[in-house]
Amino acid sequence: MKKSVVSKEYQKLQKxxxxxxxxxxxxxxxxxxxxxxxxxxxxxGVPVVAWTAIDFDIPLFLxxxxxxxxxxxxxxxxxxxxxxxxxGLLDEETAKRWIDExxxxxxxxxxxxxxxxxxxxxxxxxxxxxxxxxxLQLTAEKVQGEIQYAVHGAGCPVCGEPVRLAQLEDGxxxxxxxPRCLAHWHDKRITCSHxxxxxxxxxxxxxxxxxxxxxxxxxxxCKGYTKIIDTRQYIVKPTPAMLDLNTIHLDFVAQENGYKxxxxxxxxx
Amino acid sequence: xATAEYVKFVDVTKCDGCRACMVACKNWNDLPAExxxxxxxxxxxxxxxxxxWNVLSFIEHENGQGNLEYLFxxxxxxxxxxxACVKVCPxxxxxxxxxxxxxxxxxxxxxxxxxxxxxxxDVVQLATYKDTNGKEYKKAQKCTMCVDRLEEGMQPACVxxxxxxxxxxxxxxxxxxxxxxxxxxIKERFPNAMIYNPEGVGGTHTIYxxxxxxxxxxxxxxxxxxxxxxxxxxxxxPIGKMMLGATSMALVGAFVSNKLxxxxxxxxxxxxxxxxx
Numbered sequence: 001m002k003k004s005v006v007s008k009e010y011q012k013l014q015k016x017x018x019x020x021x022x023x024x025x026x027x028x029x030x031x032x033x034x035x036x037x038x039x040x041x042x043x044x045g046v047p048v049v050a051w052t053a054i055d056f057d058i059p060l061f062l063x064x065x066x067x068x069x070x071x072x073x074x075x076x077x078x079x080x081x082x083x084x085x086x087x088g089l090l091d092e093e094t095a096k097r098w099i100d101e102x103x104x105x106x107x108x109x110x111x112x113x114x115x116x117x118x119x120x121x122x123x124x125x126x127x128x129x130x131x132x133x134x135x136l137q138l139t140a141e142k143v144q145g146e147i148q149y150a151v152h153g154a155g156c157p158v159c160g161e162p163v164r165l166a167q168l169e170d171g172x173x174x175x176x177x178x179p180r181c182l183a184h185w186h187d188k189r190i191t192c193s194h195x196x197x198x199x200x201x202x203x204x205x206x207x208x209x210x211x212x213x214x215x216x217x218x219x220x221x222c223k224g225y226t227k228i229i230d231t232r233q234y235i236v237k238p239t240p241a242m243l244d245l246n247t248i249h250l251d252f253v254a255q256e257n258g259y260k261x262x263x264x265x266x267x268x269x
Numbered sequence: 270x271a272t273a274e275y276v277k278f279v280d281v282t283k284c285d286g287c288r289a290c291m292v293a294c295k296n297w298n299d300l301p302a303e304x305x306x307x308x309x310x311x312x313x314x315x316x317x318x319x320x321x322w323n324v325l326s327f328i329e330h331e332n333g334q335g336n337l338e339y340l341f342x343x344x345x346x347x348x349x350x351x352x353a354c355v356k357v358c359p360x361x362x363x364x365x366x367x368x369x370x371x372x373x374x375x376x377x378x379x380x381x382x383x384x385x386x387x388x389x390x391d392v393v394q395l396a397t398y399k400d401t402n403g404k405e406y407k408k409a410q411k412c413t414m415c416v417d418r419l420e421e422g423m424q425p426a427c428v429x430x431x432x433x434x435x436x437x438x439x440x441x442x443x444x445x446x447x448x449x450x451x452x453x454x455i456k457e458r459f460p461n462a463m464i465y466n467p468e469g470v471g472g473t474h475t476i477y478x479x480x481x482x483x484x485x486x487x488x489x490x491x492x493x494x495x496x497x498x499x500x501x502x503x504x505x506x507p508i509g510k511m512m513l514g515a516t517s518m519a520l521v522g523a524f525v526s527n528k529l530x531x532x533x534x535x536x537x538x539x540x541x542x543x544x545x546x
Contacts, residue, residue: 003422212418233429234424235275235419235422235423235424
């Protein structure tokens with residue numbers, strides 16, 4: 001049996017990135033993040049980060065970019081030059097812009113940035129997203145006590161990332177996990193986490209032969225899917241980010257079968 | 270994956286005898302069903318077999334107060350630290366895995382059955398198969414602790430299916446702590462309760478909290494690697510190898526001397542030949 005299609009080397013790189021992010025997060029001054037829980041806003045599906053005052057430490061941000069650059073260069077030495085170019089381009093103003101755009105997940109901005117500077121398209125957004133996450137994760141940590149449920153269709157209640165990963169935990173509870181900010185919240189077992197559909201006739205499961213701990217929940221109403229992993233079967237529970245990566249084949253299966261990671265919202269009128 | 274020493278902890282006092290562990294084992298390991306005659310109790314098989322790697326034993330026991338206790342035990346391979354089966358295996362088919370468990374390499378196994386004879390718990394059994402020519406051959410079979418699952422960071426199938434949490438899987442240290450804690454909780458209800466992790470085989474990788482003495486469950490009180498196995502593997506085999514060395518030396522010696530004294534030898538033979546006539 002083989003659980004993941006991701007190469008060991010890439011898994012190792014991701015693990016190193018995650019532990020780097022963990023280090024960064026613990027080095028952050030918690031007072032720089034002041035979340036505000038607005039119940040009314042949360043009930044209408046506005047993610048917590050939208051109401052959170054984050055005081056970004058720009059020099060630290062640039063230091064992190066250097067750290068991640070070094071790590072990447074260990075794996076691909078030819079990246080060293082590109083990272084140097086990026087470091088040269090990032091003055092305080094550009095760094096602030098990067099943070100804003102990474103927050104908004106503005107891939108168009110990053111793609112055009114890469115094109116202008118003639119660097120590989122994936123690099124700017126990858127780096128910006130990687131160094132933004134510790135802030136999101138610290139926000140999630142601070143508000144986790146307030147997060148029980150999410151508004152269907154609004155994505156992660158903390159950072160707004162589309163829902164795609166759930167774990168079955170003690171007592172068989174379905175707990176949705178955000179691989180981006182690591183927030184988690186509950187949902188009913190037979191409920192589409194994208195549109196809230198509870199009709200058992202239209203909520204199905206795709207099971208893959210040989211996968212004893214994973215299922216894909218799909219909804220015929222909104223065509224959304226959620227990977228549901230029974231992590232009770234694991235010896236050591238992986239972090240949601242690694243779990244998301246190692247089950248990437250399930251995303252392929254779901255998408256090849258016509259389902260999407262963000263369900264379609266139906267026009268009510 | 271950094272390999273730690275893992276242990277399966279079975280708390281028989283939590284078991285309700287549902288036999289889901291047996292089903293999970295058959296299912297995961299793709300083992301065929303074995304029609305069994307009525308055993309005279311709810312128990313399905315008398316003991317583990319080559320195709321039934323774990324059996325739930327049901328024991329009717331009269332306790333100290335004269336009351337009936339209905340005792341259940343998930344029984345499968347103990348995965349001894351000092352395993353007799355590994356010791357006696359002449360082909361190194363029985364081996365320790367990186368997790369400390371004991372597994373059979375079916376490619377190496379020749380079906381000699383030494384492991385079956387020497388297992389102190391009667392766990393290892395021989396399965397009979399037929400090759401394409403219809404010729405029968407045998408292989409040792411037993412619980413693998415779902416080593417294929419462990420390699421992927423997952424718990425054994427029997428453990429994951431247990432709905433009363435009578436079975437748990439984790440690092441040796443953590444499981445032993447849990448066992449101690451559980452023992453202190455049940456001592457009042459079961460005065461003879463004990464942790465079964467026999468030292469005679471160097472400790473096991475399936476440890477039990479038993480409600481009664483091991484003999485009540487049909488387990489040896491003090492199992493150990495049979496002396497014959499030790500004599501065989503630690504003394505006889507090395508001596509055998511040494512003897513083989515001596516024989517080879519003698520052969521080489523004989524060859525050299527023959528070469529050196531070839532002429533003389535030949536003469537001698539011719540002489541001898543002549544003597545017959």
